[in-house]
Amino acid sequence: DGGITQSPKYLFRKEGQNVTLSCEQNLNHDAMYWYRQDPGQGLRLIYYSQIVNDFQKGDIAEGYSVSREKKESFPLTVTSAQKNPTAFYLCASNPGQGSYEQYFGPGTRLTVT
Amino acid sequence: SQQGEEDPQALSIQEGENATMNCSYKTSINNLQWYRQNSGRGLVHLILIRSNEREKHSGRLRVTLDTSKKSSSLLITASRAADTASYFCATDDPDRGSTLGRLYFGRGTQLTVWP
Numbered sequence: 001d002g003g004i005t006q007s008p009k010y011l012f013r014k015e016g017q018n019v020t021l022s023c024e025q026n027l028n029h030d031a032m033y034w035y036r037q038d039p040g041q042g043l044r045l046i047y048y049s050q051i052v053n054d055f056q057k058g059d060i061a062e063g064y065s066v067s068r069e070k071k072e073s074f075p076l077t078v079t080s081a082q083k084n085p086t087a088f089y090l091c092a093s094n095p096g097q098g099s100y101e102q103y104f105g106p107g108t109r110l111t112v113t
Numbered sequence: 114s115q116q117g118e119e120d121p122q123a124l125s126i127q128e129g130e131n132a133t134m135n136c137s138y139k140t141s142i143n144n145l146q147w148y149r150q151n152s153g154r155g156l157v158h159l160i161l162i163r164s165n166e167r168e169k170h171s172g173r174l175r176v177t178l179d180t181s182k183k184s185s186s187l188l189i190t191a192s193r194a195a196d197t198a199s200y201f202c203a204t205d206d207p208d209r210g211s212t213l214g215r216l217y218f219g220r221g222t223q224l225t226v227w228p
Contacts, residue, residue, distance in 0.1 A: 004155075006155075031214045033214075033215075035218075040220065041220055042117075042201060042218040042219050042220040042221060043156075043201070043218040045215065048214075048215060050214070088153075090155055090156070092155075092156075094214035096214060099214070100143070100144055100146065100161060100205060100214065100216070101146065101158045101161060102156075102158065102203075102214070102216060103158070104148075104155030104156040104157070105155050106154055106155045107153070107154065107155050109153070
């Protein structure tokens with residue numbers, strides 16, 4: 001099966017703890033993205049990466065960090081500095097080379113109490 | 114920041130009726146896309162329309178684009194209960210230095226189709 005996987009589907013953490021969300025793709029896509037979605041809201045871009053070992057901040061990067069050591073993996077760490085981390089997190093990828101369509105994973109719902 | 118805004122925020126119809134959703138955006142675009150999201154799931158790409166196209170069809174979907182008004186509409190014909198989902202428009206923004214593949218999403222239209 002080709003696609004994007006995110007794990008886990010639900011994640012619970014105590015306030016003050018860092019947590020890492022996994023995103024893996026076997027589509028051989030160059031670009032990968034992390035979005036945050038709050039209830040009734042659209043998607044807001046956190047970080048994106050167009051190539052291995054390179055990534056850029058999106059619109060709401062504060063309190064988050066990423067790495068892109070392998071083409072197929074783009075983990076997102078939600079740090080304790082993120083003031084409102086409870087949200088639905090979506091990972092996506094894009095083939096690059098002039099393609100605009102994004103392919104999304106199933107999402108991780110993070111709850112911090 | 115959000116580029117597109119969908120209208121209405123929510124739409125409720127009966128099976129068999131047509132559903133029309135609108136999207137307005139602010140800057141010039143190369144293309145506009147529509148995505149669907151079932152509750153608690155990831156988004157699924159539906160259709161892409163380029164800035165030099167005015168209308169595009171895919172099955173029961175019809176998308177129009179009016180670049181002079183910076184607006185697009187998505188029509189779902191003969192709707193089914195399984196069409197119940199949120200629908201988002203997404204645009205690129207070449208004015209912000211075309212970062213390849215970066216999209217800007219609206220807040221979405223929640224469509225409910227009653228059997």
